[in-house]
Amino acid sequence: MNIVVLVKQIPDPAGPQELNADHTLKREGKLILDESDSYGVEIALQLRESAGGGDVTLVSMAPNGETSGLRTALAMGADDAILVGDDALPGAAALTTAKVLAGAIGRKQYDLVIGAVESSDGYVGVVPAMIAELLGLPSLTFAKKIDIDGSVIRIERQTEAGYDEVEGALPALVSVTAGVVEPRYPSFKGIMAAKKKPLEQVTVADLGVSVPGFNGNEEVTSVEDAPARAAGEKIEDDGTAFERIVAFLDEQKVL
Amino acid sequence: MDFTVPDEVSDVCDAIAKFIDREVRPLEEEHHTELVTEGITPHLYEVAKGVMAKSVEAGFYGLGMPTDIGGGGLGELGMCFVRETVAGSGAFLTMLMMGDLPFGPNRMLYELGSEHQREKYLLPLIAGEKTTCIALTEPDAGSDLSGVRTRAERADGGWILNGQKLFITNAPYCDFAQVFATTEGGHTIFLVDKDTPGFVVGPIQRSMGDDHLQSEVYFDDCFVPDENVVGEAGHAFVYAARFLSNERIAISSTAIGMADWLVNAMVEQAQTRFQFGNPIGHNQAIQWMVADSKMELYAARSMCYDTAWHADEGDNVMDRVAMTKLFATEMVGRVADRAVQVFGGMGYMRDCPVERFYRLARVMRIAGGTSEIQRLMIARLAGLGS
Numbered sequence: 001m002n003i004v005v006l007v008k009q010i011p012d013p014a015g016p017q018e019l020n021a022d023h024t025l026k027r028e029g030k031l032i033l034d035e036s037d038s039y040g041v042e043i044a045l046q047l048r049e050s051a052g053g054g055d056v057t058l059v060s061m062a063p064n065g066e067t068s069g070l071r072t073a074l075a076m077g078a079d080d081a082i083l084v085g086d087d088a089l090p091g092a093a094a095l096t097t098a099k100v101l102a103g104a105i106g107r108k109q110y111d112l113v114i115g116a117v118e119s120s121d122g123y124v125g126v127v128p129a130m131i132a133e134l135l136g137l138p139s140l141t142f143a144k145k146i147d148i149d150g151s152v153i154r155i156e157r158q159t160e161a162g163y164d165e166v167e168g169a170l171p172a173l174v175s176v177t178a179g180v181v182e183p184r185y186p187s188f189k190g191i192m193a194a195k196k197k198p199l200e201q202v203t204v205a206d207l208g209v210s211v212p213g214f215n216g217n218e219e220v221t222s223v224e225d226a227p228a229r230a231a232g233e234k235i236e237d238d239g240t241a242f243e244r245i246v247a248f249l250d251e252q253k254v255l
Numbered sequence: 256m257d258f259t260v261p262d263e264v265s266d267v268c269d270a271i272a273k274f275i276d277r278e279v280r281p282l283e284e285e286h287h288t289e290l291v292t293e294g295i296t297p298h299l300y301e302v303a304k305g306v307m308a309k310s311v312e313a314g315f316y317g318l319g320m321p322t323d324i325g326g327g328g329l330g331e332l333g334m335c336f337v338r339e340t341v342a343g344s345g346a347f348l349t350m351l352m353m354g355d356l357p358f359g360p361n362r363m364l365y366e367l368g369s370e371h372q373r374e375k376y377l378l379p380l381i382a383g384e385k386t387t388c389i390a391l392t393e394p395d396a397g398s399d400l401s402g403v404r405t406r407a408e409r410a411d412g413g414w415i416l417n418g419q420k421l422f423i424t425n426a427p428y429c430d431f432a433q434v435f436a437t438t439e440g441g442h443t444i445f446l447v448d449k450d451t452p453g454f455v456v457g458p459i460q461r462s463m464g465d466d467h468l469q470s471e472v473y474f475d476d477c478f479v480p481d482e483n484v485v486g487e488a489g490h491a492f493v494y495a496a497r498f499l500s501n502e503r504i505a506i507s508s509t510a511i512g513m514a515d516w517l518v519n520a521m522v523e524q525a526q527t528r529f530q531f532g533n534p535i536g537h538n539q540a541i542q543w544m545v546a547d548s549k550m551e552l553y554a555a556r557s558m559c560y561d562t563a564w565h566a567d568e569g570d571n572v573m574d575r576v577a578m579t580k581l582f583a584t585e586m587v588g589r590v591a592d593r594a595v596q597v598f599g600g601m602g603y604m605r606d607c608p609v610e611r612f613y614r615l616a617r618v619m620r621i622a623g624g625t626s627e628i629q630r631l632m633i634a635r636l637a638g639l640g641s
Contacts, residue, residue: 032269068262068266071262071266072266072269072270075266075270184313185270185273185274185313185314185315186266186267186270187267187270187313187314187315188263188267188314188315188318188327188329189314189327190314191263191266191267191270192263195262195263
């Protein structure tokens with residue numbers, strides 16, 4: 001079974017973050033594997049193991065040719081990677097990103113494309129569905145469990161109330177939720193082996209993808225700090241505090 | 256020389272840091288009260304063994320051992336970065352995680368071990384199936400190893416051991432011991448299974464650092480077969496000097512990781528602790544403690560990398576190792592002392608990790624060769640003394 005995993009490399013969330021003049025996130029220096037994508041990589045590796053063979057290919061887009069995050073996923077056990085790097089890519093909007101990634105995915109023979117529900121830095125959450133549309137694939141989203149049976153894929157789709165069982169035909173694209181599996185650690189042997197794995201670096205022109213303008217029709221017009229948390233209300237208990245608390249919770253519609 | 260951290264080492268350090276965050280810190284939180292009030296109990300040792308098992312599974316165990324037996328093949332310099340990462344995490348339950356001396360596999364068994372010893376002892380060690388200890392110190396033999404009184408006499412097909420050891424780290428929990436004993440014409444190293452008749456482990460000797468990993472061991476007409484002699488009889492101290500002295504680089508990099516953690520803790524405390532309306536870091540007295548600590552940490556780190564790099568080049572590093580071990584372990588003692596001072600009353604409390612580091616740092620000037628022995632070696636290698 002051949003699986004493509006969409007992998008985003010992001011600035012370390014534990015470090016300080018800066019914005020560019022156009023309000024997009026600065027992506028300079030080392031970029032790490034988005035934690036959200038480590039689940040997709042793990043699921044792909046498990047599906048490959050269950051199928052008894054095949055390739056797990058990573059597809060990524062990074063503005064500065066950075067490969068640290070990809071190396072981590074290769075060290076986990078993926079077989080190869082395609083990295084789209086292009087000076088014009090920084091700040092690319094969701095649709096542009098989807099077109100570029102779809103173009104890169106098209107370079108491989110695949111049965112399944114796996115992506116995270118959303119990235120940990122952008123939180124846009126539409127790229128997987130856009131890619132499915134561009135590639136003409138069934139889109140199965142919010143998967144917390146995946147089963148493959150021949151040419152049929154079945155997922156448990158996470159919902160607020162529980163999950164739905166959804167079925168589709170392969171090839172398909174599936175977005176997976178975080179926390180559904182325990183991503184393996186890249187071992188030192190895996191890290192050394194990853195150095196020898198194929199990592200193809202291509203430009204947008206190499207993909208033959210036509211994008212109207214890298215920023216598409218999206219623009220971040222302003223960025224504001226999150227409002228500071230307002231001071232809470234202190235209630236001195238005169239024996240009726242519980243009534244005030246119940247009334248407050250009722251007002252918040254949490255009862 | 257180039258101390259740039261190679262990508263693969265940087266990547267494995269990142270993976271180890273993540274492993275500690277995900278696998279170890281929740282355990283430290285879960286067992287916080289037991290850790291703080293009792294230290295490493297037999298129960299917490301089992302918890303640490305669970306961490307070890309996961310480390311083996313994740314491929315982090317025995318990173319410094321050769322690849323042909325399942326190790327990572329990292330050199331001394333690479334292992335410095337790894338050990339700094341582990342020690343710099345501040346997590347106590349990482350103690351078995353890397354398989355460092357004395358718990359896990361070592362170069363002596365790799366280089367000198369027979370096929371039988373490799374199969375029965377070394378491979379289970381690197382697989383995390385067994386742990387070991389090094390039984391060397393005795394009541395009258397600490398720094399002066401020639402004082403070893405444990406004696407091995409020839410017997411049919413093997414040797415009979417009699418004697419006493421003490422402060423033997425991991426003796427209460429190990430599967431076998433690497434025992435130094437006096438034999439005719441010198442000293443010899445024996446591998447002694449824990450369940451061998453006549454091999455008795457005494458009660459745990461509780462320690463200042465709360466690790467509680469030490470105990471006495473006794474040999475009472477304990478029979479050890481010939482096949483359990485390491486290398487050749489009579490060469491124990493040559494082997495110890497050749498294979499075990501690099502433990503001092505490991506202790507040094509651990510001291511550096513601890514000092515790094517302490518300096519970060521001091522800086523954070525100096526920035527966030529307010530007295531007289533200002534962060535205490537506004538006071539020059541505090542600034543200087545931090546500045547001196549950073550300077551000494553930088554010096555120790557530079558020495559350690561240089562020593563490790565030369566060791567990887569195959570150079571004779573006896574004097575460098577002694578100087579590095581001496582400076583790094585004394586440095587972490589001074590840094591821990593300043594950290595307690597910066598934390599004030601809180602730094603004196605068991606609930607504050609700084610307090611634990613202060614106690615843990617103390618043994619580093621003793622274990623693996625005291626500061627005085629390091630000075631003695633440095634002076635002798637400079638051509639002074641006998």
